[in-house]
Amino acid sequence: MKAVRFHQCGGQEVLAIEDIAKPAPGPGQVRIAVKAAGVNPIDWKLRAGYMHAMMPIAMPAGSGFDAAGIVDAVGEGVSGVAVGDAVFGKGIDTMAEYAVLQEWAAKPQGLSFEEAAGYPVAVETATRIIAEVGVKPGETLLVSGAAGGVGSAVIQLAKAAGIRTIGTASAAKHDYLRSLGATPTTYGPGLADRVAALAPQGVQAALDIAGSGVIPELVAITGDASKVLSISDLSAPQHGAKTSFEPMDAALASKALAGAASLFTAGAFTLPVEQTFPLNRIAAAHELSAQGHVTGRLVITMN
Incomplete structure (x- = not known):
């Protein structure tokens, strides 16, 4: 699969698209075919080396924590979701054609994959x-x-x-x-x-x-x-x-995502997408995020 990777910290020029093996879901996880992935400030901060004391990363490293897509594999002990379901959630290295999620919720009808990809971390x-x-x-x-x-x-x-x-x-x-x-x-x-x-x-x-x-x-x-x-x-x-930098427990986070989905369905929650980028323009997305003036969300789409 194609995935965003970097082999050293630095500016957005260190980002590359590489072919790597698909990740396998572990217990309590699902793998999705990614339709869209959200861009967060932590993505460029990790790439630039600003967060290593708090969140050390091994090289080569991937990028991204938000994604929305179609479940294509289910890990041991997972219930309530099946291959073929549309979900959005939080994982690691989600800027890729496939990603493993630790927490997720069903994507509501009417919520696009691009919009849903901007929900999890936020x-x-x-x-x-x-x-x-x-x-x-x-x-x-x-x-x-x-x-x-x-x-x-x-x-x-x-x-x-x-x-x-x-x-x-x-x-x-x-x-x-x-x-x-x-x-x-x-x-x-x-x-x-x-x-x-x-x-x-x-x-x-x-x-x-x-x-x-x-x-x-x-x-x-x-x-x-x-x-x-x-x-x-x-x-x-x-x-x-x-x-506050420590994420919520996965079960509580999944509940929060489901709650946001319910609010969306009720017309009481939206996170507008300011701009989308194809995967091969990840550097431009990082650059725009780092400028700090985004209204709503930036999202990477998979071809």
Whole structure:
């Protein structure tokens, strides 16, 4: 099969398409013929060597954690899914013609493979960090860097749970945030004053998605460092805030994916695809992701 690989860390030029053997599903896993695979910031960060202290990788390495496709092999102990089923889920090295998934859910009718491929990491991350930051129904959550995949998922999952969100993004993306259910505001100087005007009763928790150096300001806005969490800024603990990088248990993650699928069917969840790329343009997808201004998701499609 064809798969994205790199033999050393570096810029996007180290990425190559190589022919390798198909992976075999282990116990509790399924293998899919990949129709589409989502691009996440962690993909280019791993390729560039930024995450090795936290997530060491062996060379040669593959790329990708999100995928959607058709089940073509089922591992030992797996039930509730069969060869031929359309699923989306999370695995390792999903930028390939075939990939093994550890967690998955059935793809709903009406959800394209391209859209579904953008769900897994965003949904799992959003579900996890909403729980870890401890925000409750009826409270207000500030989301810094809200227009990307994870931020978009946070807004919609929070809304479904009865949590109000205020999201930061450039002015051009404010209508998008409103369409998801958030109250938008711009980032940058004066954020605390803008948030105070939008939430006179205060903000009970804050999430840093973009990692743009805002942790001290988020701590000041919430008044409680323990109610601030970042998925991008490793310095957050220096300010008393939390970080979150450890994925959920596979069974819980699969449940979260199924929940997002149900919300999609009910018309209450969407992660729009900003741009798709063929597999042989993976370098361009990494480059666009690294620029940090994506609205929704970037997706690789298989020919």
